[in-house]
Amino acid sequence: MHSQKVLIIGEIFIDTHLDIIDEHGPLVRLGGIFHSARAFSALNVDYVLAYYAPDYLEDDINYWSCVLNTKGCFKLGTIKNAPNVMLVNESKEVGDQGYYNIIKDQAQYIDTGNIDQIISITNPTDILIYPGRYSCELLFESLYAFNGKIHVDFHYDSEHILDGIKTSVNTIILSTSSSQFKEQCGGTLDGIVEYFKPYDINQFIVKENRGGAYCFDVGSQRIFEAPAYYVPIMHSVGVGDVYNAVFVSQILDNDIEKRMRLAALCAAKYAETMSFDKFSENTKLMLDNIDELAALQGVRLSWAERSQKNIYLAAPDFPNVDKKPLDKLNDCLLYHNFKPHLPIRENGLADGFLRYEDELRIYNSDIQLLESCDLLIAVLLYNDPGTLVELGMFKQSGKPTIIYDPFSYCENIFVKYTPNFLCKTLDEVISSTYQCLRRR
Amino acid sequence: MGSAGSGKFGTYRIGKGEGTSGTGSGVGRMGSEGSGEVECPKIIENIPLEDVAVLEYYQKYNTLPSQETSVRLRATIYRGRLVVETADLGEILGNLPTQYNTLINCIKKGMKYSGTIVASGITPVPFVVVTLNA
Numbered sequence: 001m002h003s004q005k006v007l008i009i010g011e012i013f014i015d016t017h018l019d020i021i022d023e024h025g026p027l028v029r030l031g032g033i034f035h036s037a038r039a040f041s042a043l044n045v046d047y048v049l050a051y052y053a054p055d056y057l058e059d060d061i062n063y064w065s066c067v068l069n070t071k072g073c074f075k076l077g078t079i080k081n082a083p084n085v086m087l088v089n090e091s092k093e094v095g096d097q098g099y100y101n102i103i104k105d106q107a108q109y110i111d112t113g114n115i116d117q118i119i120s121i122t123n124p125t126d127i128l129i130y131p132g133r134y135s136c137e138l139l140f141e142s143l144y145a146f147n148g149k150i151h152v153d154f155h156y157d158s159e160h161i162l163d164g165i166k167t168s169v170n171t172i173i174l175s176t177s178s179s180q181f182k183e184q185c186g187g188t189l190d191g192i193v194e195y196f197k198p199y200d201i202n203q204f205i206v207k208e209n210r211g212g213a214y215c216f217d218v219g220s221q222r223i224f225e226a227p228a229y230y231v232p233i234m235h236s237v238g239v240g241d242v243y244n245a246v247f248v249s250q251i252l253d254n255d256i257e258k259r260m261r262l263a264a265l266c267a268a269k270y271a272e273t274m275s276f277d278k279f280s281e282n283t284k285l286m287l288d289n290i291d292e293l294a295a296l297q298g299v300r301l302s303w304a305e306r307s308q309k310n311i312y313l314a315a316p317d318f319p320n321v322d323k324k325p326l327d328k329l330n331d332c333l334l335y336h337n338f339k340p341h342l343p344i345r346e347n348g349l350a351d352g353f354l355r356y357e358d359e360l361r362i363y364n365s366d367i368q369l370l371e372s373c374d375l376l377i378a379v380l381l382y383n384d385p386g387t388l389v390e391l392g393m394f395k396q397s398g399k400p401t402i403i404y405d406p407f408s409y410c411e412n413i414f415v416k417y418t419p420n421f422l423c424k425t426l427d428e429v430i431s432s433t434y435q436c437l438r439r440r
Numbered sequence: 441m442g443s444a445g446s447g448k449f450g451t452y453r454i455g456k457g458e459g460t461s462g463t464g465s466g467v468g469r470m471g472s473e474g475s476g477e478v479e480c481p482k483i484i485e486n487i488p489l490e491d492v493a494v495l496e497y498y499q500k501y502n503t504l505p506s507q508e509t510s511v512r513l514r515a516t517i518y519r520g521r522l523v524v525e526t527a528d529l530g531e532i533l534g535n536l537p538t539q540y541n542t543l544i545n546c547i548k549k550g551m552k553y554s555g556t557i558v559a560s561g562i563t564p565v566p567f568v569v570v571t572l573n574a
Contacts, residue, residue, distance in 0.1 A: 027452060060449055231542045272542070274452050285548045297520035297538055437540060 004250045005046040005071065007122060008033045009115075009139065010130025011079070012053040012061055013086040013101075015237055017182055020091055020274070027274060030057075030064055031086060033130055035238030038276055039266060041068040042283035048122045052109060052134045053077045068276070071327035074118045077134055082107035091235035092427050109134040115142045124148060127169075128248055130241075131155065137164030151248045153241070154180055168200035169247060175207045175240050176303045176337070187218060187303060187337075189223075205247055205260075207240055209336065210434050211301035213264065215247075215256055226260035227298025227438075233271040243267040252290070261294045262286060276337075278354035299438040306337040309437050312373035316384035316392060317344040325406045325426075326379045332430055338437075343369055370394060375436050377402045378408045378419070378431065391418060400436035404429045480546035485571045486558055489524055489534025493566040496525075496532035498544075504533070504560040504568055511570050513543065513553035524570055527554060533568050546574070 015031035033051060040047040048071050053061060054076050065073040082103045089098030111134075119127075126149045129139070141164045143150060149170035152161065155178050162169075174181045174192065185191040192204055193216075204216045212227040246263035269282040286293060301309075311333060315326045328341075333340040347365040354362075370376070377392040378387050380403060392414075395401050401419040403410060408424070410416055421432035445526070492498055510527035513536065522536040522543060536543070543553065555572040 022452065024448075028448060029452070064449065151485075229541055230539050269545070282545050285545055289544075289548050292517055293544065295517055295520050296541060296544065298541070328478070431539070435537075 004126060005048065005122065005124045006040060006064050006122035006126045006128055006245075006248065007048045007050060007119065008036050008040075008128045008130070009050045009076065011053070011132040011134070012051045012057060013084045014057070015086050015088060017088050017091050017235065017237070019089065020235065026402045029274065030060065031238060032084075033241075034068075034183070035066070035241035035270075036128060036130075036245040037065065037068050037070065038238075038279065039242040039248070039283070040268070041070075042266070042276075042280040043246065043249060043251060043287065044112075045245075045249050045251070046071050048074070048118070048124060050074045050076045050113065050115065050118050052077045052079055052132065054082070054084055057084070057376040064436075072118075072122050074113055076113040076115065076118075077109055077111040080108040080110060080427040081342055088235075088237055091237055092233055103229055104133075107133065111135065111138070117436060119146060126151060126248055128244065129153065131161040136161040140164035140166070143167055151244070151246070152203065153244055154178070162196075162199055165199060168202065170202045172196060172201050172204050173207070173244050174204060176209050177207075177240070181206070191216075192216075195239060198216060205244075206303075208303045209245055210300075211299060211303065211306065211336075211438075213243070214302070215260060217256070224256045224260060224388065225300060225302075226264055227300040228264050228434075229268040229296065230435065231267075231272045233427070234273060236271050239271045246336050251287070258290065258294045261296075264298065265290075265293060265296075268363045299434045301434055301438045303337050305439075306437075307339060309338050309375065310373040311338055311340045311433070312370055312376045312390070312394065313340050313342050313374055313379060314387045314394075315342075315379035316348070316381050316387060317342055321381055323381065325404070326381065329377065329404060329426060332425065332426055333433070336430065336433075338433065341369055341373065366390075367393075371397070373399075373404065375400050375433065377404055377433070380405045380407065382407075383409050383412075383415075388415060395419075401430060455547065456492065459490060460489075480543070480549070480551055480552050480574060482574045483571065484540070484553075487524075487536065487570050487572065489568045489570060490537055492534040493535055495523075497564050498533075498562075500531065504566060507557055507559060509557045509560075510556055511557060511572075513572055515547050515552070517544070524568075524572075533557075533570075536555055 012030055012032040012034060015029055017027040020027040033049060037049060038287045049065055062073055085102045087100040128151045130153050144166050151171040153168055153173040181187060185195045202218055205213060207213045210228050215224040243263045244268045247259060251264060252259045254396060265286045266283050270279055272281050313330060317323060317326060330340050330342060331341040347361045350359050350362050370390060375389060378391040391401055395418050402421045403419040403424060404423050410422060420436060423429045423432055457538055458546050503525060511524050511528050511533060514523045514525050515525040523532045524534055524536060551574050553572040553574055557568060557572050561567055
């Protein structure tokens with residue numbers, strides 16, 4: 001269908017989802033570059049795999065790459081002394097997912113393939129690189145003479161990846177989930193441009209998790225933006241890689257924004273299921289109807305905007321109360337770059353021994369904080385009167401409210417019908433937070 | 441001494457979809473409990489529609505249809521949103537909350553959603569709550 005052929009380079013893992021259990025135990029599937037492979041296969045775009053993996057996975061990799069209609073599957077190197085098994089503690093990325101690569105520090109990467117030969121045999125138009133702990137310097141030196149487009153996912157293990165690069169890179173792909181984005185690029189476009197100044201880059205795509213994405217085209221200095229689309233997600237592992245595949249494809253020609261919307265829709269469809277057949281069917285539906293679906297309203301709330309969104313966490317944050325759900329929510333909101341506020345920890349605790357004027361000072365400070373916030377989340381650790389009063393006061397301001405009710409205390413109709421969203425799980429709270437605060 | 445472990449690749453089967461969404465509380469919610477996948481739901485209960493006051497029906501009549509009135513989900517996107525309309529004349533009652541956008545897949549697969557108004561009124565603000573069935 002398309003003349004494009006993408007060579008995907010990177011590691012292959014066994015993703016082990018510890019929180020998705022079926023009759024066989026935790027769900028396992030091939031991860032790493034297989035996530036993008038699934039997307040290319042679903043989109044009917046030709047692709048080739050060049051991978052690093054332990055030898056014991058070879059038969060499975062060959063078998064499943066055939067199932068996914070690959071045009072070639074080549075081993076670039078083997079990984080010894082480590083299984084490349086990635087444990088995923090929390091599949092939905094409500095907060096930090098707790099990825100754990102078993103005995104990764106003793107892994108040895110031994111090059112066995114020849115990238116020049118693979119390029120010469122397969123003749124790709126694009127190369128999509130997922131750097132890892134294999135020698136990226138060696139790889140980039142080998143790509144010096146490559147005339148097609150190079151796209152690099154600048155991700156978790158990719159601190160020094162561009163050291164050996166001497167050619168231009170079409171796309172640098174960044175994610176707000178990666179430490180590189182936050183630490184080396186300072187979490188801003190200016191920081192990104194500065195960090196990559198020594199290199200010849202055509203465009204940057206920055207995926208901002210559930211808040212959408214933007215693309216900065218260096219030549220025209222233009223910024224393109226597109227939203228994310230809410231789905232009841234099952235997982236978020238590999239979702240960004242699906243986005244990458246759609247984005248670097250030549251589908252929709254030069255309409256960058258529409259392609260970003262398609263990428264977001266397909267990524268959402270990947271997050272919805274662990275079934276390739278279902279994902280593939282849904283992806284085709286998205287592609288067939290993209291002219292209509294491109295107009296669909298989604299969630300756009302940039303990483304930078306989120307840091308300006310103040311969220312009041314109303315809860316009985318008292319010393320003798322088990323506050324785990326509240327602390328976890330606070331951590332998750334911080335992970336997504338929101339600005340949560342815990343009034344008692346900020347303004348002090350009125351413990352009954354305070355003088356009148358000190359109590360009043362705390363009360364007034366809390367009211368001031370309440371008024372300055374954009375959203376209130378009431379965490380029902382129990383039916384605490386203070387929490388419910390704060391909910392009612394905030395509601396009257398016309399700003400959005402969410403109830404997080406992990407223990408099903410919410411029975412009273414005033415409590416039930418007051419918030420914009422009544423949530424039972426953290427995942428729902430995070431999704432609802434994006435819904436409440438998204439750009440209008 | 442035995443050991444526990446996962447079986448093998450390719451054993452995953454869809455089979456945990458709830459088939460029903462909604463809270464019954466009138467507050468919008470559509471999600472999967474635990475880790476099960478959500479397929480196209482057969483019924484979505486108690487969906488509070490959005491932007492009722494500024495959309496076609498209320499703008500035209502300054503009132504809203506009563507409980508039990510038949511409604512349906514429009515098969516095409518209107519101004520970026522999925523909308524619920526009256527079944528007889530196709531007049532738009534309100535926007536479906538964006539968390540139900542995933543239904544677009546179901547519609548494009550040929551599924552049709554219709555149902556009835558569960559509650560409606562004009563005070564304190566115009567509102568319509570519907571239940572939809574596939």
